[in-house]
Amino acid sequence: MLTLTDLSFAYPSQGPLFAGLNAQVGAGEVLAVVGRNGAGKSTLLRLLNGLLRPDTGEVAVRGRSTDGLKVHEIARDIGTLFQMPEQQLFAARVQEEVAFGPRQLRIPDAEVKSRVDQALQQTFLGDQAQRHPLDLSMAERRFTALASILAMHPAVLLLDEPQRGLDRRWTERLETIIANEREAGKAVVLICHDMDFVDRNAQSVLALGTGETPVVQTVEDFFSDPHLLRRAHVDPPGRIRLASLGPSQ
Structure with missing residues (x-):
């Protein structure tokens, strides 16, 4: 690899x-x-x-x-999770944060949604999709950043x-x-x-x-x-x- x-x-x-x-x-x-x-x-x-x-x-x-x-x-x-990834979050909702990367790949919306849903489930954030990342705990913010990487399927x-x-x-x-x-x-x-x-x-x-x-x-x-x-x-x-x-x- x-x-x-x-x-x-x-x-x-x-x-x-x-x-x-x-x-x-x-x-x-x-x-x-x-x-x-x-x-x-x-x-x-x-x-x-x-x-x-x-x-x-x-x-x-x-x-x-x-x-x-x-x-x-x-x-x-290659997907990178930096030392303090929670400081890199910018979207108003967890779901939008995770969707940003896949959307840059210009894949169909249905595929983007599928990737986002899967990544949030993988990172134990399935019930946090509509929350603002800054309203989450430090660990949840870090896992939001990780979900955004996993959604890219590196x-x-x-x-x-x-x-x-x-x-x-x-x-x-x-x-x-x-x-x-x-x-x-x-x-x-x-x-x-x-x-x-x-x-x-x-x-x-x-x-x-x-x-x-x-x-x-x-x-x-x-x-x-x-x-x-x-x-x-x-x-x-x-x-x-x-x-x-x-x-x-």
Whole structure:
């Protein structure tokens, strides 16, 4: 679904955030991107959705290079949920917010309505369609933004700290959505500082800012390497910490 080939990027007057980055995210796979603040996680997402362009290398979606494509063209295949998506809402009703993207695709009205209804059901907002987004809770606003992405039917989802600030109920709902998108064959790239969330939802990990060329690893391999965890500035998930304590005496 998503392929990164020899990707490198540096901001002006700074050293490279990463170089020679290679990764693949297949259908039904969740890749977690982890690392300290400033390691380049959000920058990587912007390279994937076209808001930034790599210095060298290529990003391809479903075998098609995004080089030369405009941001709105890439958005047909890659949907992005930014860190604070609730601040991007602009429509007067939840239903209109979710319908905006599909309408830009110039698909028939009946198809737009079907997509909107489905996305609102997926995000547990079926009874909120006629409300103003700013009258909703923070979690409901975030899920409204997520519904607007799901209604576009992207092949790849980019989620930047989507669990941050959610209580247990809404976190479980988010995990249900991720599982359903995986089952539907979508590829998901997840930026996350919560290693328990990563452990529950991802199959592979890409650690940035370790001082070495980033390499995709399985979740098990990543969490079983204490040296890499330290270089990535992340703590192991709870199950790993408990296992390290050994059997109770």
